[in-house]
Amino acid sequence: MDEDEMFNPDYVDVDRVIDMKTSTDAATGEETTLYLVKWRSLPYDECTWELAMDIDTEKIQAFLRVKDPPPENERKVCNFFAFCGSLYCLVV
Numbered sequence: 001m002d003e004d005e006m007f008n009p010d011y012v013d014v015d016r017v018i019d020m021k022t023s024t025d026a027a028t029g030e031e032t033t034l035y036l037v038k039w040r041s042l043p044y045d046e047c048t049w050e051l052a053m054d055i056d057t058e059k060i061q062a063f064l065r066v067k068d069p070p071p072e073n074e075r076k077v078c079n080f081f082a083f084c085g086s087l088y089c090l091v092v
Contacts, residue, residue, distance in 0.1 A: 006062045008041055009022075010039070010040040010041035011039055011040070011042055012039070012085070013039065013040040014040070014055055015037075015038045015039060015040040016059060016062070017035045017036065017037055017038075017060055017062070017063035018037075018040050018063060019035070019036035020034065020035050020036065020046065020063070021049070022034070024067075032051065033052060034049040034050065034051060035049070035050055035055055035057060035060060035063070036048070036050075037059075058070075
């Protein structure tokens, strides 16, 4: 990298988690969960698999809410002006 070329800090900022998988270490037999991360300002072909400890917990929780949404009878429509911060809102 040229000294004059600036590094874009967005490249290390998680935009969203888009998938997850578990893998087993052949040497130890330990199971590990990996998350496919879409990085801010980078295209989807630059996504990488990362450990949970390297990702903001809220990004993982947002992915899990979409991956496993609540049953339809437990959802409600969010008012645009009173958005609850989640793709799905639970009826309370």
